[in-house]
Amino acid sequence: MKTMLNVALPKGRLGEKVYAMFEKAGFECPSIKETNRKLIFENKEKGIRYFWVKPSDVAIYVEHGAADIGVAGKDILLEYEPDIYELLDLDIGKCRMAVAGKKDFRDNTQKTLRVATKFSNIAKNYYASIGREIDIIHLNGSIEIAPILGLSDVIVDIVETGTTLKENNLEVLEEIVPISARLIANKASFKFKNEQIEKILQSMTCQMEDKK
Amino acid sequence: MNNINSVLENDEKIIFRLRELYSKYGYMKYRMSKFEEYDLYVRNKDFLVSENIITFTDVDGKLMALKPDVTLSIIKNSREDTASVQKMYYNENVYRASSETRAFKEIMQTGLEAIGDIDDYCICEVVMLAAKSLECISKDYILDISHMGIVSQAMEGIEISLNGKTALLKALGEKNVGGISAVCAAEGIDEKSTDLLKKLVTVYGAPDKVIEKLKSLPQAEKFSDAIKQLENITEMLTLVGCADKVRIDFSVVNDMGYYNGVVFKGFVNGVPEGVLSGGQYDNLMRKMSRKSGAIGFAVYLDLLERIYEDSHDYDVSTVLLYDEDAKLCDVNNAVKKLIDKGETVIAQKTKPEKLTYKKLVRLCKTEVEEIENNA
Numbered sequence: 001m002k003t004m005l006n007v008a009l010p011k012g013r014l015g016e017k018v019y020a021m022f023e024k025a026g027f028e029c030p031s032i033k034e035t036n037r038k039l040i041f042e043n044k045e046k047g048i049r050y051f052w053v054k055p056s057d058v059a060i061y062v063e064h065g066a067a068d069i070g071v072a073g074k075d076i077l078l079e080y081e082p083d084i085y086e087l088l089d090l091d092i093g094k095c096r097m098a099v100a101g102k103k104d105f106r107d108n109t110q111k112t113l114r115v116a117t118k119f120s121n122i123a124k125n126y127y128a129s130i131g132r133e134i135d136i137i138h139l140n141g142s143i144e145i146a147p148i149l150g151l152s153d154v155i156v157d158i159v160e161t162g163t164t165l166k167e168n169n170l171e172v173l174e175e176i177v178p179i180s181a182r183l184i185a186n187k188a189s190f191k192f193k194n195e196q197i198e199k200i201l202q203s204m205t206c207q208m209e210d211k212k
Numbered sequence: 213m214n215n216i217n218s219v220l221e222n223d224e225k226i227i228f229r230l231r232e233l234y235s236k237y238g239y240m241k242y243r244m245s246k247f248e249e250y251d252l253y254v255r256n257k258d259f260l261v262s263e264n265i266i267t268f269t270d271v272d273g274k275l276m277a278l279k280p281d282v283t284l285s286i287i288k289n290s291r292e293d294t295a296s297v298q299k300m301y302y303n304e305n306v307y308r309a310s311s312e313t314r315a316f317k318e319i320m321q322t323g324l325e326a327i328g329d330i331d332d333y334c335i336c337e338v339v340m341l342a343a344k345s346l347e348c349i350s351k352d353y354i355l356d357i358s359h360m361g362i363v364s365q366a367m368e369g370i371e372i373s374l375n376g377k378t379a380l381l382k383a384l385g386e387k388n389v390g391g392i393s394a395v396c397a398a399e400g401i402d403e404k405s406t407d408l409l410k411k412l413v414t415v416y417g418a419p420d421k422v423i424e425k426l427k428s429l430p431q432a433e434k435f436s437d438a439i440k441q442l443e444n445i446t447e448m449l450t451l452v453g454c455a456d457k458v459r460i461d462f463s464v465v466n467d468m469g470y471y472n473g474v475v476f477k478g479f480v481n482g483v484p485e486g487v488l489s490g491g492q493y494d495n496l497m498r499k500m501s502r503k504s505g506a507i508g509f510a511v512y513l514d515l516l517e518r519i520y521e522d523s524h525d526y527d528v529s530t531v532l533l534y535d536e537d538a539k540l541c542d543v544n545n546a547v548k549k550l551i552d553k554g555e556t557v558i559a560q561k562t563k564p565e566k567l568t569y570k571k572l573v574r575l576c577k578t579e580v581e582e583i584e585n586n587a
Binding site: 064083084085087088089129188189190192194 | 354459
């Protein structure tokens with residue numbers, strides 16, 4: 001029996017784009033396109049099994065070896081710093097991690113800056129790198145509301161088009177790092193399923209070059 | 213006493229097999245105290261996997277620590293005066309904080325160290341024993357070998373900030389080609405050096421093929437010593453029949469401040485992280501003001517429990533039920549008789565729930581009668 005390669009895909013639009021890349025690489029799994037609520041799909045012939053998980057959990061599945069490879073945003077990799085191989089920048093799902101605040105915000109450097117964010121680790125590292133003391137307020141969603149209600153001075157969050165910010169009278173103050181989707185692999189799986197992973201990696205690298 | 217084998221858990225069996233292996237090659241068991249002065253770890257903080265250490269004050273007021281690492285203690289206690297190589301192995305518990313759960317864990321670690329005037333044979337022997345150790349755990353294993361000499365040579369001569377170097381080593385460890393390009397571009401490193409680093413992380417595979425590729429690099433001359441050493445190791449591993457399980461992988465980067473020569477990491481199929489890790493650490497010896505060289509590795513036994521499915525079909529082979537008024541000597545006799553037959557017996561007044569067993573028997577006066585048989 002062929003060993004199955006387990007692939008964790010992020011639920012949602014990004015995941016569909018990524019699946020298309022896997023399909024092009026010759027690892028199709030037609031049942032995935034049926035509309036139902038199943039989370040696991042496999043193609044025994046090709047030795048591949050896909051499953052949809054919450055995008056922020058992909059790295060966890062891969063790090064623990066439940067998935068051999070997966071696709072995760074750089075934001076998640078920076079936040080959780082999982083012990084994995086980051087094999088390829090897929091150049092999709094592009095956005096940036098940024099500091100945003102009210103349009104008229106002026107940083108008072110005499111005070112500790114209050115930062116609301118979902119990405120505590122990224123915020124902590126960024127402000128440590130510029131030597132600014134901050135208080136982190138960890139939120140799980142609707143971050144944009146924090147500066148408006150005076151919960152925080154600024155926010156650190158993902159900015160894609162900036163529409164949400166604009167509609168809430170906020171603007172980008174500082175860019176921290178550009179974000180895109182990455183192909184990641186479990187360190188042990190990379191060795192034991194090397195042939196399959198290398199094949200996918202090569203095909204994806206080619207697909208990226210074709211696009212350019 | 214083949215009974216012993218059936219009682220031993222798989223990880224205990226592995227410990228015995230590893231001890232047998234190491235003593236065959238003349239390594240001495242090294243036993244040490246559970247505690248160590250905290251001072252030792254403060255001075256070598258970067259060497260430790262995690263910075264969190266359990267500390268307490270000893271009766272005389274000294275700050276002590278529960279060992280988070282064994283290697284440092286072994287070096288501290290090693291003698292400098294002998295010309296020969298001291299070969300030791302250990303099997304100890306260490307205490308570390310897991311980065312994931314943010315809580316301390318007791319980790320069973322086995323490993324070996326060779327300290328002294330280590331030569332090519334000694335290095336090859338230790339790498340070979342690392343491969344053999346993995347073989348003791350599972351037939352399906354892979355030993356990744358890298359050489360810090362090659363990585364540090366590749367980074368030599370490039371000017372890079374301290375932050376940049378950390379970022380670069382992290383990218384190397386992640387096989388992150390894009391990351392390497394980004395760091396190199398930010399640090400203004402020339403294309404030739406960037407290319408070399410990228411090539412190093414992408415060559416991965418069987419030793420003979422990788423060595424071939426290394427030799428074809430334009431900078432190959434700089435690496436000739438390290439390549440020779442890798443060839444020696446490959447030759448040794450071929451002799452003992454492990455060569456097909458070995459891969460050369462330059463993404464194995466241990467701290468350059470401590471490790472200098474060959475470094476390696478072992479994986480077994482079924483465990484998502486490395487179960488064995490080691491290398492040559494002359495630089496650490498210098499930091500601890502020792503003149504000699506050293507090489508060693510550790511096996512993380514706590515990771516292994518997951519690869520073995522529970523092999524017991526039942527908790528106990530026989531459940532013996534006895535009545536309230538049964539005589540002490542009768543129960544004792546009945547239990548003993550069953551044990552002598554090679555059974556495992558649990559004596560109970562009522563049948564325990566959720567216990568799995570082969571046979572259920574009841575003691576009536578002095579006779580044992582069978583009620584249920586699942587065998």
